[in-house]
Structures are given as C-alpha cells and as structure tokens.
Amino acid sequence: MNKSPHHHSPSLGGGQGEVSFLSSFQNPKVKQFIALQQKSSERRKERLFVVEGLREIGHCLDAGYQPHTIFYCPEILGETPLPTFPGETNVYKVSPSVYAKMAYRESTEGILAEIHAKQITLDDLRLPPQPLIMVLEKVEKPGNLGAVLRSADAAHVDAVIVCDPLTDLYNPNLIRSSIGAIFTVPCVACSSEECIAFLKQNGIAILTAQLQDSNLYYDTDMRRATAIVMGTESTGLTQQWRQAADAHIRIPMLGRLDSLNVSVSAAILLFEAVRQRGA
Numbered sequence: 001m002n003k004s005p006h007h008h009s010p011s012l013g014g015g016q017g018e019v020s021f022l023s024s025f026q027n028p029k030v031k032q033f034i035a036l037q038q039k040s041s042e043r044r045k046e047r048l049f050v051v052e053g054l055r056e057i058g059h060c061l062d063a064g065y066q067p068h069t070i071f072y073c074p075e076i077l078g079e080t081p082l083p084t085f086p087g088e089t090n091v092y093k094v095s096p097s098v099y100a101k102m103a104y105r106e107s108t109e110g111i112l113a114e115i116h117a118k119q120i121t122l123d124d125l126r127l128p129p130q131p132l133i134m135v136l137e138k139v140e141k142p143g144n145l146g147a148v149l150r151s152a153d154a155a156h157v158d159a160v161i162v163c164d165p166l167t168d169l170y171n172p173n174l175i176r177s178s179i180g181a182i183f184t185v186p187c188v189a190c191s192s193e194e195c196i197a198f199l200k201q202n203g204i205a206i207l208t209a210q211l212q213d214s215n216l217y218y219d220t221d222m223r224r225a226t227a228i229v230m231g232t233e234s235t236g237l238t239q240q241w242r243q244a245a246d247a248h249i250r251i252p253m254l255g256r257l258d259s260l261n262v263s264v265s266a267a268i269l270l271f272e273a274v275r276q277r278g279a
Helices: 028-038 040-046 054-062 095-104 142-154 172-177 191-203 239-244 262-276
Strands: 019-024 048-052 067-072 091-093 111-116 132-137 159-163 187-190 205-208 226-230 248-249
Touching: 028 040, 028 048, 028 067, 028 095, 028 111, 040 048, 048 172, 054 067, 054 111, 091 095, 111 142, 132 142, 132 191, 132 262, 142 159, 142 172, 142 262, 159 191, 187 191, 191 205, 191 239, 205 239, 205 262, 226 262
Parallel strands: 019 091, 067 091, 132 159, 132 226, 159 187, 205 226, 205 248
Antiparallel strands: 048 111, 067 111
16 A cells, blocks of 8 residues: 555755745745746846746756755655755745645646746857757747747757747746746847847858748758747737848748747747758
C-alpha cells in the first residue's frame, strides 16, 4: 500500500533543515508570491518571477536560473520527489487551501517557485555563423508570445527578440503557454531600433512577414543568416521594419480571411527555414 502523502518527506537538496509550514493567506510570503504573479511592476522591483509546475521549474533550473523560494503542498505533491535546490533556497510547506490561493492554474503538481530574474541583452547572444532568429514587434498577448516560443524551441531557433514589448517576458501566462520554452530559447527584449542595428551589424538578413509588396515565403532563401520578423495580427509591422527589410515574405491565404494567428504564422515560416536548411 502507498504511504500517505502526509508522511512524504521530499529531498530538498542543499542541506535544508526543518521546513516551515504556511497555513495563512495573510502570511507576507504568500502575499508577495501573489503580487509577483499579478503585477509586472512587482516583478521588476523585486527582480523575481513566478514559475509553477515540475516541468517548467525543471527547464528553468536547467537553464541556470537561481531559485529564491520554493513552496510545495505535500497533499498534492504526493510521492513525487522535489528537484534538488541550492542550499540558500528558502523552502516552505503550504496547506492545500493556501496552495489553491497561490497557484495561478490547476494541475501544477503541488510546487511553486520564486526565481531570480535574468536580464539577457543583445550583447549576451552567442550566435552560430548562420543563425535563425525570430523577431516579434509589439505582440501584446502573452499566450501568443508563449506559443511562438514553443515553435521557436521546436525549430531550434538561435534567439527570439521581442521588440517594444507590451508584456514582460516573465508574465505567468507567457511562461505557462510556452511550457517552459522561455527558458530553453535565448529571449531578449529591446527596442526595434536596437534590434535593426544589431541585425545589420551582424549581417543577418531581415525577412518581414507582410501581405503587401511581398513574395511567397517558400521562394525566399532562408539558409543564410536570417531573422524572420512578425508584427501584431491587427496592425502588422511598423514602417521602420518594412523599410529595414531585405525581403518581404507572405503566406498564401486561399480563403476569405487575410491573416493567421501570429503563432501559427511563425511556426509555418520557421519550419520552412528548417526545411531549407536540411534539418
């Protein structure tokens, strides 16, 4: 017979001693966690963000991020062992009711984490000789950005650059919809001007996805160093990107509508690059 999850004593790693138990919604640590989840201003101020679930936390730790605090609920976690955390990590047990209040989504396996944020810049990128880069301008929906990151991971993109972002890269919706791809693909936020200058300096061809004055995407060479640039579904790319482009590309639209979801379009274009490159 399985042991009761109440008797489960997970290996916390790093030599933590007795773990404190939190059972009140009013506990300052619980309140801070919820604030980090809900407010980008709080994430910026504390330089912390929130990750939920074993898979996402695993991707995060594998990418070299440092945990600040771990919260786990033994009743939900059951017999599942916790990952090993550095010794300076704060670890707390929480009651099921507190966990339900803290968790942004259901089915997160009973584990939540506050993680130290990393600020990756364009100068930090280490690109191969013929990189494939995904550039997104002013994409406002975290779910769309997360879905693009999943496609970027699947296509083994060398970097995703988010220009003039309308959502911060540590938004819980983005992390959730990316299923951790935000940690597996180098992701930089910057201005469009900075990005255009970076791409030009590094000899990376700029291919802008647009309906007007464009060629079919599969007729365009993507074997060279390439940045595929996409804008919002509602307004498309701004003029500065259209003017900076080395080529304009489009996906043929054979029905009555004239646009696809940005994450679907990104997947189609990225996997054409993968096909051309012989992967």
